[in-house]
Amino acid sequence: MTDQKLNGSQILLKALVDQGVDVVFGYPGGAVLPIYDELFKQNAIRHVLVRQEGGAVHAAEGYARSTGKVGVVLVTSGPGATNSVTGLTDALMDSIPVVCLTGQVPTHLIGNDAFQECDTTGITRSCTKHNYLVKDPNDLARVVHEAFHVARSGRPGPVVVDLPKDVSMGMGTYSPRASVRKMSYRPRLRGDSAMIEKAVDIMARAKRPIFYCGGGVINSGPAASKRLGELVHATGFPCTLTLMGLGAFPASDRQFVGMLGMHGTYEANLAMYHCDVLINIGARFDDRITGKIAEFCPKATKIHVDIDSSSINKSVFVDIGIVGDAANVLKEMLAHWQLKRRHLERKALAKWWTQIDKWRARDCLRYRQDSKVIKPQYAIQRLYELTKDRDDVYITTEVGQHQMWAAQFFRFEKPNHWMTSGGLGTMGYGLPAAIGAQVAHPKALVIDIAGESSIMMNIQEMSTAAQHRLPVKVFIINNEYMGMVRQWQELLHGGRYSESYMDSLPDFVRLAESFHAVGLRATRPDEVDDVIKEMIAIDRPVIADIRVDKKENCFPMIPSGAAHYDMLLGPGDEAENKISEDGMVLV
Amino acid sequence: MAQPSETTNKHTISVLVDNEAGVLARVVGLFSGRGYNIESLTVAEIDAKKSLSRINIVTSGTPMIIEQIKAQLTRLVPIHKVRDLTLDGARVERELALIKVRGRGNRRVESLRIADIFRASVLDSTNESFVFEIVGSAEKVDAFVKLMESLGLSDVSRTGVVAISRGEETM
Numbered sequence: 001m002t003d004q005k006l007n008g009s010q011i012l013l014k015a016l017v018d019q020g021v022d023v024v025f026g027y028p029g030g031a032v033l034p035i036y037d038e039l040f041k042q043n044a045i046r047h048v049l050v051r052q053e054g055g056a057v058h059a060a061e062g063y064a065r066s067t068g069k070v071g072v073v074l075v076t077s078g079p080g081a082t083n084s085v086t087g088l089t090d091a092l093m094d095s096i097p098v099v100c101l102t103g104q105v106p107t108h109l110i111g112n113d114a115f116q117e118c119d120t121t122g123i124t125r126s127c128t129k130h131n132y133l134v135k136d137p138n139d140l141a142r143v144v145h146e147a148f149h150v151a152r153s154g155r156p157g158p159v160v161v162d163l164p165k166d167v168s169m170g171m172g173t174y175s176p177r178a179s180v181r182k183m184s185y186r187p188r189l190r191g192d193s194a195m196i197e198k199a200v201d202i203m204a205r206a207k208r209p210i211f212y213c214g215g216g217v218i219n220s221g222p223a224a225s226k227r228l229g230e231l232v233h234a235t236g237f238p239c240t241l242t243l244m245g246l247g248a249f250p251a252s253d254r255q256f257v258g259m260l261g262m263h264g265t266y267e268a269n270l271a272m273y274h275c276d277v278l279i280n281i282g283a284r285f286d287d288r289i290t291g292k293i294a295e296f297c298p299k300a301t302k303i304h305v306d307i308d309s310s311s312i313n314k315s316v317f318v319d320i321g322i323v324g325d326a327a328n329v330l331k332e333m334l335a336h337w338q339l340k341r342r343h344l345e346r347k348a349l350a351k352w353w354t355q356i357d358k359w360r361a362r363d364c365l366r367y368r369q370d371s372k373v374i375k376p377q378y379a380i381q382r383l384y385e386l387t388k389d390r391d392d393v394y395i396t397t398e399v400g401q402h403q404m405w406a407a408q409f410f411r412f413e414k415p416n417h418w419m420t421s422g423g424l425g426t427m428g429y430g431l432p433a434a435i436g437a438q439v440a441h442p443k444a445l446v447i448d449i450a451g452e453s454s455i456m457m458n459i460q461e462m463s464t465a466a467q468h469r470l471p472v473k474v475f476i477i478n479n480e481y482m483g484m485v486r487q488w489q490e491l492l493h494g495g496r497y498s499e500s501y502m503d504s505l506p507d508f509v510r511l512a513e514s515f516h517a518v519g520l521r522a523t524r525p526d527e528v529d530d531v532i533k534e535m536i537a538i539d540r541p542v543i544a545d546i547r548v549d550k551k552e553n554c555f556p557m558i559p560s561g562a563a564h565y566d567m568l569l570g571p572g573d574e575a576e577n578k579i580s581e582d583g584m585v586l587v
Numbered sequence: 588m589a590q591p592s593e594t595t596n597k598h599t600i601s602v603l604v605d606n607e608a609g610v611l612a613r614v615v616g617l618f619s620g621r622g623y624n625i626e627s628l629t630v631a632e633i634d635a636k637k638s639l640s641r642i643n644i645v646t647s648g649t650p651m652i653i654e655q656i657k658a659q660l661t662r663l664v665p666i667h668k669v670r671d672l673t674l675d676g677a678r679v680e681r682e683l684a685l686i687k688v689r690g691r692g693n694r695r696v697e698s699l700r701i702a703d704i705f706r707a708s709v710l711d712s713t714n715e716s717f718v719f720e721i722v723g724s725a726e727k728v729d730a731f732v733k734l735m736e737s738l739g740l741s742d743v744s745r746t747g748v749v750a751i752s753r754g755e756e757t758m
């Protein structure tokens with residue numbers, strides 16, 4: 001069987017099917033025509049035609065994050081490959097498994113500045129986990145299998161396979177999936193048991209502990225989230241999550257203190273500052289979390305569990321670093337915990353919770369909704385309230401204030417239902433990512449919480465949604481500004497709003513209609529619920545244009561480079577208005 | 588609450604890699620992309636059957652940066668092993684240099700005399716030039732080059748450091 005000669009494109013598709021691929025996001029062109037010809041002749045793999053290759057990569061990311069599987073992209077050489085670069089970088093930063101197949105000019109023309117040639121492996125070397133240039137059809141199956149293995153295992157990431165046209169047309173033999181394992185690549189999955197035991201010892205003696213968990217728990221799979229929940233409950237410790245980790249621990253749980261970091265909650269950030277033991281599972285001490293390194297958890301003994309040894313001691317020096325898969329390490333931690341728990345510092349822990357509850361009482365996310373202007377927080381909160389009883393809701397976002405409000409006000413109980421561009425912060429991510437999630441979950445309610453500026457970056461993908469009957473909802477928090485930029489200009493640049501006003505916006509309702517979708521609009525607070533309900537009821541793509549307060553800012557905010565206690569809480573906060581409050585008593 | 592040390596030290600790191608296209612670019616790109624410095628780098632195939640190459644890198648940094656460099660190297664898919672020869676006990680290091688010196692008369696005689704002291708050999712000579720070959724530690728090569736500066740040094744070509752651990756331990 002395996003000696004049977006196939007052409008390169010047949011080998012490729014066979015390998016994809018062997019890898020369990022059922023959908024490919026792509027865009028054709030000269031260098032991949034032989035592959036598209038084979039795609040045409042089969043039914044095992046569905047092809048979703050996007051409108052720009054960047055959209056294909058984000059769609060694959062949305063597919064991957066919402067399923068735990070590898071997302072697959074197929075694009076042509078030259079401009080097809082270069083258009084993919086932003087998406088690949090995004091997937092690298094957020095550890096999303098993607099395999100991107102790029103066409104290439106025939107091997108004998110490589111290096112000749114041939115038509116639509118670019119040095120794809122050179123360009124993508126630093127924005128992929130790994131990349132390959134295939135030079136012989138006989139290597140093709142092995143390389144594709146290897147690419148999937150590299151993309152999905154260890155710390156997941158994007159892998160590019162560059163396919164010269166003579167390779168996709170030439171004849172070769174197929175190698176089955178089982179026959180390959182890259183010898184030099186062996187990610188470490190099991191943590192060091194002695195270190196794990198030591199970590200649990202430290203945890204058992206903690207007086208002011210906190211779990212700080214991130215995207216790595218989601219990467220590790222649902223078992224990791226389940227075990228994290230068990231460990232957090234067994235210990236009784238508070239738990240905070242990063243933007244990428246939302247859903248790894250239920251937001252409704254009393255032990256959840258909210259997201260931490262630049263736009264995290266007051267209680268999460270102050271608990272970080274004051275903690276004596278920090279337990280980091282699958283988070284990477286990003287600078288949006290740490291702020292000023294010298295003042296980051298200054299009193300804490302730090303434990304860090306990560307599958308990638310380069311994440312450990314990269315920016316924050318830790319006392320105990322454990323290299324391993326979150327699900328495995330959590331399992332071992334749980335086992336040790338059962339033996340250690342009698343040492344617990346119960347009194348101190350009760351005091352710690354009293355302190356945390358005081359911080360919580362500050363109610364740092366509070367906002368005031370009047371009867372005239374829609375507050376962006378209100379719109380997102382209503383969206384949450386009106387959808388929370390369903391368990392098939394998938395949320396993606398664009399980048400900006402609306403993204404942070406979504407993180408604060410949409411509450412996730414389970415992993416893999418929240419998709420956002422955290423590390424690269426790519427405007428234009430949300431719509432194609434929603435398309436990818438909807439392809440994976442055709443019956444689900446998939447909503448892109450968008451900004452009016454970001455949505456313009458990949459608006460062309462509305463056409464993809466229409467063609468493939470993907471009923472994605474685009475919920476635009478329309479403040480007519482690059483709100484996040486405007487907020488920084490207000491706080492840091494003397495209110496000089498240089499180029500952050502979004503002039504000449506389209507009429508989003510008519511735009512929706514021209515894309516074969518339904519357009520809805522809310523301009524007053526009392527219209528919000530109806531628009532949301534109508535949007536959910538429509539079984540087609542919808543753009544809901546929610547006209548919100550143009551001047552609202554996102555709080556809490558830790559200005560970049562500041563310490564966790566240096567939080568701006570916004571105009572409504574009692575502490576900042578202390579003097580005027582005292583003044584009111586006097587009057 | 589442990590604190591990292593801030594002292595910068597030089598480290599010699601050996602890396603065993605698959606000898607495949609682009610592997611050197613990955614290593615070099617990692618150093619430039621992340622702002623680590625390379626003081627010297629050597630690379631050659633060491634096992635044709637298994638298609639393995641060995642790269643020796645001399646770099647410097649604080650312990651945290653050196654640890655990060657090794658972790659980042661380990662992460663590259665075609666890399667089999669990363670060894671910090673500076674930390675892993677005793678090692679031997681050698682560099683080879685070819686050095687051209689031009690001159691006449693006394694300066695020429697003096698350069699030959701110094702070459703003798705350094706056990707450098709003469710690979711080529713004309714009436715007005717020598718090409719010396721010198722093998723030794725990087726410091727020894729530095730010292731030799733420095734002495735030749737006043738004696739008509741014209742061209743220097745150095746291999747960079749190759750290194751191996753002492754004793755029975757293998758990579």
Ligand SMILES: Cc1cc2nc3c(=O)[nH]c(=O)nc-3n(C[C@H](O)[C@H](O)[C@H](O)COP(=O)(O)OP(=O)(O)OC[C@H]3O[C@@H](n4cnc5c(N)ncnc54)[C@H](O)[C@@H]3O)c2cc1C
Nearest residue numbers: 214215216219242243244261262263284307326422423425
């Ligand atoms: C406008 C804007 C504002 C932002 N503000 C905030 C903010 O206020 N708060 C915030 O949290 N973020 C914020 N971010 C996001 C931030 O930039 C980072 O993307 C995010 O904090 C990183 O999340 P993480 O630490 O969970 O790491 P991820 O990027 O999710 O990385 C995962 C880590 O887990 C490891 N890992 C992977 N797989 C496994 C496994 N199986 N087992 C164990 N470990 C594994 C990886 O090696 C990596 O170290 C913001 C982004 C934008 C665009």
Ligand SMILES: Cc1ncc(C[n+]2csc(CCOP(=O)(O)OP(=O)(O)O)c2C)c(N)n1
Nearest residue numbers: 400401402427451452453454481482483484
């Ligand atoms: C591709 C890209 N370009 C620029 C930026 C910088 N940036 C971050 S947020 C933002 C404004 C986003 O505006 P909008 O989508 O309207 O969201 P809002 O902040 O108003 O909610 C910009 C320009 C970015 N993140 N991505």
Ligand SMILES: [Mg+2]
Nearest residue numbers: 451452481483
């Ligand atoms: Mg906006």
